[in-house]
Amino acid sequence: MDYKYNIRGWLTKINDPASLNGKLFGYEIKYNNPLNPTKSPGRFNGNIAEVDWRNSSEDVLKRYNYEYDPLNRLRNGFYSEPNATNPSNGNFDEYLTYDLNGNINTLKRKANSCIRRHFYFGR
Numbered sequence: 001m002d003y004k005y006n007i008r009g010w011l012t013k014i015n016d017p018a019s020l021n022g023k024l025f026g027y028e029i030k031y032n033n034p035l036n037p038t039k040s041p042g043r044f045n046g047n048i049a050e051v052d053w054r055n056s057s058e059d060v061l062k063r064y065n066y067e068y069d070p071l072n073r074l075r076n077g078f079y080s081e082p083n084a085t086n087p088s089n090g091n092f093d094e095y096l097t098y099d100l101n102g103n104i105n106t107l108k109r110k111a112n113s114c115i116r117r118h119f120y121f122g123r
Helices: none
Strands: 003-005 011-014 025-030 050-055 062-068 074-080 094-098 104-111 114-119
Touching: none
Parallel strands: none
Antiparallel strands: 003 011, 011 025, 025 050, 050 062, 062 074, 074 094, 094 104, 104 114
């Protein structure tokens, strides 16, 4: 296992998802340098803008781009397979809303053919 950290001490990479070189898994976290800054702009506050990963059994590079609201709460996660014919197919996208206290109100997850919606009710 190869671990890399940025100057702030934040984990940025476990192995290399771009080329596994015989390793079983690779994972890269991008805080302020995403490859797709229009979808998820880089920030210097610790929020993760983009994550890439690959495992050796599928050998497909996968990515999530993250969007945050003005209060730095996760709002959307957009799944893609950058090297695929249809990279942003919408599969596995996630959408969140929050109540006035900052609790998750709804969580909508897409998966290939169905959409799951979760509603949270506090007491």
